[in-house]
Amino acid sequence: MDIITAVGILLFSLGAGFLGSMLGLGGGVIIIPSLSLVFGFPMHVAIGASLVGVIATSTGAASYYVQEGMSNIRLGMVLETATTVGSVIGAVIAVYTNQQLLAIAFGILLVYTSFYMVRRPERLAAPRVEEKKGYFDLAGSYIDKKDGKEVSYDVEKLDRGLGASLGAGALSGLLGVGGGLVKVPVMNIWMGVPMKAAAATSNFMMGITALAGAVIYYGYGQISPVVTGLVAVGIFAGAMSGSRIAHLVAGPLLRRLFAVVIAVIAILMFLKGLGVLTVV
Amino acid sequence: MEKWQLNKYVRFVLIVGMVLSVSVMTIGLAAYAIAPGSYQDVSLSPLDIPAEIGKGNPIAVIDLGILFLIATPLTRVVAALAFYVLDKETKMVGVSVLILIVIGIAVVLGAS
Numbered sequence: 486m487d488i489i490t491a492v493g494i495l496l497f498s499l500g501a502g503f504l505g506s507m508l509g510l511g512g513g514v515i516i517i518p519s520l521s522l523v524f525g526f527p528m529h530v531a532i533g534a535s536l537v538g539v540i541a542t543s544t545g546a547a548s549y550y551v552q553e554g555m556s557n558i559r560l561g562m563v564l565e566t567a568t569t570v571g572s573v574i575g576a577v578i579a580v581y582t583n584q585q586l587l588a589i590a591f592g593i594l595l596v597y598t599s600f601y602m603v604r605r606p607e608r609l610a611a612p613r614v615e616e617k618k619g620y621f622d623l624a625g626s627y628i629d630k631k632d633g634k635e636v637s638y639d640v641e642k643l644d645r646g647l648g649a650s651l652g653a654g655a656l657s658g659l660l661g662v663g664g665g666l667v668k669v670p671v672m673n674i675w676m677g678v679p680m681k682a683a684a685a686t687s688n689f690m691m692g693i694t695a696l697a698g699a700v701i702y703y704g705y706g707q708i709s710p711v712v713t714g715l716v717a718v719g720i721f722a723g724a725m726s727g728s729r730i731a732h733l734v735a736g737p738l739l740r741r742l743f744a745v746v747i748a749v750i751a752i753l754m755f756l757k758g759l760g761v762l763t764v765v
Numbered sequence: 766m767e768k769w770q771l772n773k774y775v776r777f778v779l780i781v782g783m784v785l786s787v788s789v790m791t792i793g794l795a796a797y798a799i800a801p802g803s804y805q806d807v808s809l810s811p812l813d814i815p816a817e818i819g820k821g822n823p824i825a826v827i828d829l830g831i832l833f834l835i836a837t838p839l840t841r842v843v844a845a846l847a848f849y850v851l852d853k854e855t856k857m858v859g860v861s862v863l864i865l866i867v868i869g870i871a872v873v874l875g876a877s
Contacts, residue, residue: 565842
């Protein structure tokens with residue numbers, strides 16, 4: 486690998502970690518197209534590197550969010566029981582799946598991501614009215630840095646959340662992403678978790694979700710150490726800075742810009758999947 | 766025990782894992798940059814890593830960093846499990862054990 490490619494991978498990974506940590510995503514939606522389309526790596530290598538990168542985003546961002554009390558550890562761990570099962574199933578399927586099919590599936594995921602980034606409905610959490618404990622006592626609270634007020638919330642519809650987490654895990658193992666695209670809206674809209682806590686909890690969970698898939702990729706020899714090392718180091722740096730300035734950035738503008746970029750990448754991935762495009 | 770104590774333990778594990786894995790991967794990447802192309806960019810079996818590091822293989826060093834990183838979320842589940850055992854939180858002990866069992870299955874599938 487030449488020095489320009491190495492620096493390029495580092496820079497793309499830095500951006501992926503930065504944006505991923507702010508939006509509650511693992512960064513895989515940037516890493517996989519970058520490695521596959523810009524640098525010409527096979528999809529399996531891109532997915533393997535991305536899974537390890539997702540662990541890096543999770544570790545870097547969660548170390549901050551956990552300190553701030555934003556990640557709901559109990560909720561995250563309960564949902565992880567479903568995401569890990571999904572991730573193992575997804576990774577085993579992916580190892581035996583055709584590259585072009587994976588590219589098309591990833592393109593579909595990107596279209597959804599783009600749509601989600603533009604629309605992104607936010608449900609405002611209803612304040613806790615009484616001290617009631619559910620089966621796992623998942624209620625949480627954190628201090629919102631924007632106004633210094635404490636936000637307390639209950640967690641609803643755990644069964645739906647577990648079902649969606651199974652799907653998010655399968656997506657993670659199959660396509661090398663963190664699954665935050667599914668987990669964040671589900672936690673917010675279905676389960677009543679405030680958006681900031683949902684993004685922080687999603688970041689916390691991603692490490693263990695991607696771990697199940699990464700272990701299988703490592704075992705099958707689908708991890709390229711140099712590419713993966715560059716991705717992980719770049720993502721770490723990006724996630725550490727992104728999580729610290731997330732509350733200062735104008736979210737809607739950033740999300741719209743991100744959506745446009747993702748839409749363009751989706752078109753390129755479709756072209757790759759259909760065999761029209763090999764490397765940009 | 767209080768919620769902030771669990772947060773403190775989990776954060777400690779994440780920070781240690783992060784520093785360790787990034788440091789080792791950076792050393793490996795720097796060593797690889799000095800002699801690019803001398804070694805194949807293919808991951809090694811975890812059992813072969815110590816011997817290959819002894820031979821000065823930078824790929825083995827990067828692999829070790831990747832394994833440290835992969836082990837970090839696993840270690841934080843173990844840390845949470847220890848916390849819940851001490852706190853006698855049976856349900857969360859069950860949750861933590863279930864996660865570890867699924868990861869164990871993934872390791873067996875990967876190894877096979």
